[in-house]
Amino acid sequence: MxxxxxxxxxxxxxxxxxxxxxxxxxxxxxxxxxxxxxxxxxxxxxxxxxxxxxxxxxGEPMAYVLGQREFYGLALEVTPDVLIPRPDTELLVELALRHLDALPEAHVPTVLDMGTGSGAVAIAIAHARPKARIWALDASGPALAVARRNAQRLLDPHREGGALRFQQTDWWDGLRLPSAFAGFDCIISNPPYIAANDPHLPALRHEPPLALTGRHPNADGLSDLRRIVAQADCHLSDEGCLLLEHGYDQAAAVRNLLTAHGFREVFSARDLGGIERVSGGLCPRRQIDQSPPKIG
Ligand SMILES: C[S@@+](CC[C@H](N)C(=O)[O-])C[C@H]1O[C@@H](n2cnc3c(N)ncnc32)[C@H](O)[C@@H]1O
Incomplete structure (x- = not known):
């Protein structure tokens, strides 16, 4: 006994x-x-x-051993095919919800989650804003299978009007949208941002390399962020906002990237540990003032 x-x-x-x-x-x-x-x-x-x-x-992380991790109050299934969602990433959800809350009440919000992994961010937003139309993409088929299972288990299939669609893409390559699509109100991403030679990588050996360093591990960890920013403006509505999670020492580089691509009101926000963790900005397109110039 x-x-x-x-x-x-x-x-x-x-x-x-x-x-x-x-x-x-x-x-x-x-x-x-x-x-x-x-x-x-x-x-x-x-x-x-x-x-x-x-x-x-x-040395396997507890989340993989239990097959579960809580994120934004939701118990997500996690497997070694997906990154274990981190509490810091809840900041991305908070900022996205704040941006969506400023839209006119009758407007149906549209959101794109790039690199959805377990579906954590997309599902948290869909749960909090059931009317939103959300697209979530990832390059990994096995990760998308986990995300789909999480969505099925955690979201009310009868929620009013809202929808969450998953697609397998290489960032923008392969993304399919409705023909008359007016652009996203919010594009969010927690992409791979760890540099190829980062000393923390051995401690993360149980998590998928595609989620940590991306398809092409690189010296500064910014190559996926560059690809996302490069085409984000074409996919945003005029007042749409891009929100990007990044490493603890990458905020200035990401702000510079956003500014170089013409984003407006570029900012960084701090996580609970006081670290600049998310940077973002508004769509570069400005409404052109076509009213006649005032004379005299
Ligand atoms: C850091 S993880 C974030 C996962 C999830 N959003 C979260 O916050 O827990 C990055 C995700 O980006 C995906 N990814 C990596 N390269 C990609 C690419 N070229 N195109 C689309 N997704 C990619 C990975 O498979 C991974 O799921």
């Missing part, structure tokens, strides 16, 4: 990690575990716990 206390002592994990595994396998809350260390674990539970514990000990 193996009790909870026996297993906790011998599992070789930090106490909190061990408690999280027991909670996921046995559905015993941490409070219950603390109150009843004498509870017995049956052979099936023990086998499952030992398997999960060995994956954690080998």
């Amino acid at each position: 193996v009790t909870l206390a026996d297993w906790m002592r011998g599992c070789g994990l930090a106490r909190l990690d061990a408690q999280v595994l027991v909670e996921s396998v046995q559905s015993w809350s941490r409070a219950t575990q603390a109150a009843h260390p004498e509870r017995e674990l049956d052979a099936r539970a023990l086998e499952r716990l030992d398997t999960l514990a060995s994956r954690l000990r080998s």
Whole structure:
């Protein structure tokens, strides 16, 4: 007979990690575990716990071991085909929602999420603004399969008028939009932005390289951001906004990129850790004032 206390002592994990595994396998809350260390674990539970514990000990992230990560209050499925959504990325959602809230009430907002991965950002926006029409793209077919499953599980299929469509593209290449499309109110991306020689990469070895360094790992990590910015203006409505997540030391470079492409009101916003994490700007096209010049 193996009790909870026996297993906790011998599992070789930090106490909190061990408690999280027991909670996921046995559905015993941490409070219950603390109150009843004498509870017995049956052979099936023990086998499952030992398997999960060995994956954690080998360095696999908890989110992959559990197959789940919470983002913006939603429990997303995650597999090694997708980046584990980070709390910092919730800033991207907040800024997008703020921009959409400033649009006229009768307007149906349109949003493009570039590099959707697990679908985290697109699904969070669809959940918060059920009327929005959202497109989400990714180069990875397996990632899109995860995103589709998340959308099916987390979104109300009967929400009024809104829609979330997924497409496999190479950024702008292959994107299909309705013929009379007027441009997105908001384009959002958390693209790969880690430089090829970044010393943090070994610690991220369980996550897909396509999500971290992109198809063409590069010296400054900015090549995907450059591709996205280069054609964003053609896909934005006149007052549409582009919002880009980037690395802790890339804000000035991304602002320069946006300014060089004519974006207006270029800004950077800080995450909860005080780091400039998202930069953005308004569509470069200005309304041309065609009224006659005032004379005298
Ligand atoms: C940093 S992850 C972001 C995932 C998700 N949006 C999030 O915030 O958790 C970047 C995503 O971009 C996708 N990606 C990389 N290169 C791409 C490309 N050339 N075209 C489209 N998507 C690409 C990756 O597959 C990955 O899902």
